[in-house]
Amino acid sequence: MSDNKLLLSEAYAPLSGALGHVVLGWSFIETSFSHWIATIYKPLRADKIEREIPIQFKRKTKFLKRCFNQVTPLNAFRDEALDLINVAHQLNDHRNFLLHGVLSTYDRQDHEFKFVRLNVPKHDRQMHYAETRTYTIEKILEIGGECHETSTKCIDLSERLINEIIL
Numbered sequence: 001m002s003d004n005k006l007l008l009s010e011a012y013a014p015l016s017g018a019l020g021h022v023v024l025g026w027s028f029i030e031t032s033f034s035h036w037i038a039t040i041y042k043p044l045r046a047d048k049i050e051r052e053i054p055i056q057f058k059r060k061t062k063f064l065k066r067c068f069n070q071v072t073p074l075n076a077f078r079d080e081a082l083d084l085i086n087v088a089h090q091l092n093d094h095r096n097f098l099l100h101g102v103l104s105t106y107d108r109q110d111h112e113f114k115f116v117r118l119n120v121p122k123h124d125r126q127m128h129y130a131e132t133r134t135y136t137i138e139k140i141l142e143i144g145g146e147c148h149e150t151s152t153k154c155i156d157l158s159e160r161l162i163n164e165i166i167l
Contacts, residue, residue, distance in 0.1 A: 011106050015113060018140035019098060025147025026095050029088050032154030033060045036081070039161045044071050057092060061085050073165065080157060087150050094143045097133050104132070112136055 040046045054063045068078045101115035112134045
């Protein structure tokens, strides 16, 4: 059996479960950010800050940071929201790598998975480079747990924003 087939047969179930933990938690984080935007965009005239509703994660968080720093009715939520946005940025780095990278190798002795991702540096858009990172199942589950914890806080803030601004 080839190394890749052996890797997939040994690691598929635990790895896919751990990655699913990250994906599920992340989906609630990013959806919460969309709810925050929907809650404040028109009702608090945040459309004056950004003419188009941001869709991509980086644009969402940039817009939300500006709103929580500039829109007075959001003052009570500022610190909490900015903290959650910062945590989400840290988690997004891992999420992006795990989900957009490719599983390259599995070290059976250390139980480590190596992921490889092709990137294009901002300073040189003419060349790709390969970036590698190593994760254990435990580390991926830890990241998934952090996504879950952060998502519950984001959902809670979503509900409070809706109650304060819409209802």
